[in-house]
Amino acid sequence: MKLWVLRHGEAEAQAASDAERRLTAHGREQVLRSAAHLLGEPLQAIIASPYARAQQTAALVHGALGFAEPVRTVQWLTPETDPQQVIAELDALGLEHLLLVSHQPLVGALVGLLEHGHYQSPAAMSTATLAELEGDWPLAGLMTLAGLHAA
Numbered sequence: 001m002k003l004w005v006l007r008h009g010e011a012e013a014q015a016a017s018d019a020e021r022r023l024t025a026h027g028r029e030q031v032l033r034s035a036a037h038l039l040g041e042p043l044q045a046i047i048a049s050p051y052a053r054a055q056q057t058a059a060l061v062h063g064a065l066g067f068a069e070p071v072r073t074v075q076w077l078t079p080e081t082d083p084q085q086v087i088a089e090l091d092a093l094g095l096e097h098l099l100l101v102s103h104q105p106l107v108g109a110l111v112g113l114l115e116h117g118h119y120q121s122p123a124a125m126s127t128a129t130l131a132e133l134e135g136d137w138p139l140a141g142l143m144t145l146a147g148l149h150a151a
Contacts, residue, residue, distance in 0.1 A: 002041070002134050003090070003114075003143065004099040006034060006061070007107045009128040009151070011053040018079075019051045030128035030151035031057045035064040037130055037149045041097065045069060048101040049077035057128070058101040079103040083110040083119075090138040107131070117141020126150060 009027030023031070038061065048058035050073050058071040076089050077100060086106070090098075100107075108122035111131045115123070117140045123131055128151035135143035 001095075001136065001138060001143075002097045002132070003138060004038065004041075004043075005107050005111055005125075005131040005133065006031075006057065006099060006101045007125045007127055007129050008049075008051075008053040008057040008101065008103060009034075009060075011127075015052075022052050023056045027053070027127060028056070028060060031060045032064055033151045034128045034130045034149060035061045037132075037147075038065055038099065043067060043097050043099055044095045045072055045093070045098045046101065047072045047074055047077065047098060049073075049079075049103060050075060051078065051103065054101045054103065058099075061099065061101070077102040077106065079106055081106050083113045084140075086110055087114070087138050087140065111145065113140050114138065114143040115141070115145045123148065 009031040011021040015021040048054045108125045111123035112121045130149040132147040133143040134146045
């Protein structure tokens with residue numbers, strides 16, 4: 001299995017709610033730089049948080065890659081979701097190559113948990129950072145961090 005985890009690009013500092021914060025021009029540029037690392041990868045799905053900045057990030061990646069399938073929006077990729085729930089959802093999907101688009105603190109905690117098997121070493125995931133994980137199954141401590149690409 002190959003799993004990519006992308007934190008959204010830089011977003012506006014303020015909006016009516018956290019969920020409504022949108023990408024800045026710089027954030028859109030960051031996302032496109034990160035998307036370049038996915039060119040030629042055999043993605044089966046792009047799965048994104050419902051928050052505006054994650055939706056915009058996923059749409060930019062989708063367009064840059066010319067990805068045929070629509071972006072899947074799920075409630076289990078919001079900032080405060082328990083990484084164990086994400087792992088259970090990934091297991092249920094049964095896909096081999098997918099991209100998750102989400103937020104801190106979830107992305108750092110998820111990558112750290114998948115790599116190390118605990119929450120003490122979250123991955124440093126600044127805006128538009130792309131983590132590339134490989135392993136037989138999406139289980140805590142059983143995946144290898146193959147790359148961490150900062151935008």
